[in-house]
Amino acid sequence: MPAVIQAENLTRYFGSLKAVDGLTFAVEAGEVFGMLGPNGAGKTTTVRLINGLLAPSSGTIRALGLDPLAQGDRVRAQTGVLTETPSLYERLSARDNLLLFGKLYHVPKDKLAARVDAMLAELGLSERANDKAGGYSKGMKQRLAIARALLHEPQILFLDEPTAGLDPEAARHVTELIEQLSTERGRTVMLCTHNLTEAQRLCDRVAVMNQGRALALGTPAQLAHELWRSIWVDIELRTPPPDALFTNLRGVAGVKEVKLDKLTLAVQVDAEDAIPHTVAQVAALGGQIMRVNPRQHSLEEIYFELQKQNR
Numbered sequence: 490m491p492a493v494i495q496a497e498n499l500t501r502y503f504g505s506l507k508a509v510d511g512l513t514f515a516v517e518a519g520e521v522f523g524m525l526g527p528n529g530a531g532k533t534t535t536v537r538l539i540n541g542l543l544a545p546s547s548g549t550i551r552a553l554g555l556d557p558l559a560q561g562d563r564v565r566a567q568t569g570v571l572t573e574t575p576s577l578y579e580r581l582s583a584r585d586n587l588l589l590f591g592k593l594y595h596v597p598k599d600k601l602a603a604r605v606d607a608m609l610a611e612l613g614l615s616e617r618a619n620d621k622a623g624g625y626s627k628g629m630k631q632r633l634a635i636a637r638a639l640l641h642e643p644q645i646l647f648l649d650e651p652t653a654g655l656d657p658e659a660a661r662h663v664t665e666l667i668e669q670l671s672t673e674r675g676r677t678v679m680l681c682t683h684n685l686t687e688a689q690r691l692c693d694r695v696a697v698m699n700q701g702r703a704l705a706l707g708t709p710a711q712l713a714h715e716l717w718r719s720i721w722v723d724i725e726l727r728t729p730p731p732d733a734l735f736t737n738l739r740g741v742a743g744v745k746e747v748k749l750d751k752l753t754l755a756v757q758v759d760a761e762d763a764i765p766h767t768v769a770q771v772a773a774l775g776g777q778i779m780r781v782n783p784r785q786h787s788l789e790e791i792y793f794e795l796q797k798q799n800r
């Protein structure tokens with residue numbers, strides 16, 4: 490997979506404050522890449538650097554192989570950005586806002602009107618399409634800004650807190666829309682969010698940031714393994730296991746700990762590849778297995794563990 494975004498030692502100061510501190514990462518085509526981290530961690534600054542809205546203090550950044558500062562127009566023609574505080578033309582209707590941005594982004598004339606209507610419908614704004622954007626509620630403005638970011642069918646989408654301020658139904662709809670853009674249309678999405686459930690659902694990989702640095706970067710499973718170096722597997726049994734099973738199981742390669750709670754045997758193994766032979770041993774030792782469940786660490790657990798270690 491080719492990298493569509495590539496940062497090498499990316500650093501940005503504001504005065505003496507290091508907002509982004511030596512970030513190195515690559516985002517591959519078609520993936521949903523999440524940037525997580527507390528307020529002021531440097532997420533938005535990173536997005537602005539990638540889009541050529543800010544110059545790096547040092548390090549390099551490439552988007553679609555281009556330099557976003559020198560070739561900003563070419564980058565922005567292929568990227569859609571939902572900023573933290575989207576600015577819309579308040580005195581224009583939602584439809585006219587989109588028509589105007591469509592022209593700016595060179596959406597073909599013969600396709601523009603239909604695409605604007607489709608986006609308005611997609612974001613649930615058709616009925617209010619002719620109302621002035623200035624009279625929109627916060628969530629409606631957010632939806633209009635999302636429609637604007639998607640209008641020119643960009644290859645890469647930058648979504649800074651896309652569901653902030655949306656009602657639960659609209660938030661779910663936007664989450665599904667992002668999922669669909671990624672899986673069905675192969676778009677690359679960079680998502681900044683404080684909503685860890687949303688991130689868990691959408692992101693292939695995440696960077697967990699703090700004070701401009703990436704504390705960790707990878708798939709949630711990779712991060713969990715780096716943090717805990719083990720996996721707990723719950724093995725539900727039909728009948729109480731024979732006593733010998735415990736002592737024997739503790740001697741199996743890769744097994745670190747064994748516990749029994751009622752009919753559930755909890756086995757801690759040091760890696761995923763220890764699970765099959767551990768389960769086979771449980772069966773061989775007389776365990777009547779009904780179900781095997783490796784415990785997944787949630788992104789929320791991972792996030793808090795990383796932030797805790799960083800304190």
Ligand SMILES: Nc1ncnc2c1ncn2[C@@H]1O[C@H](COP(=O)(O)OP(=O)(O)OP(=O)(O)O)[C@@H](O)[C@H]1O
Pocket residue numbers: 503506507508526527528529530531532533534535573
């Ligand atoms: N234009 C600016 N001028 C001065 N300082 C800035 C500017 N933009 C960002 N900063 C500082 O850089 C740091 C990172 O800010 P940034 O907006 O990237 O954080 P963030 O991770 O997006 O946070 P949030 O979750 O609150 O959106 C903060 O300390 C912020 O005050």
Ligand SMILES: [Mg+2]
Pocket residue numbers: 532533534573649681
């Ligand atoms: Mg931000």
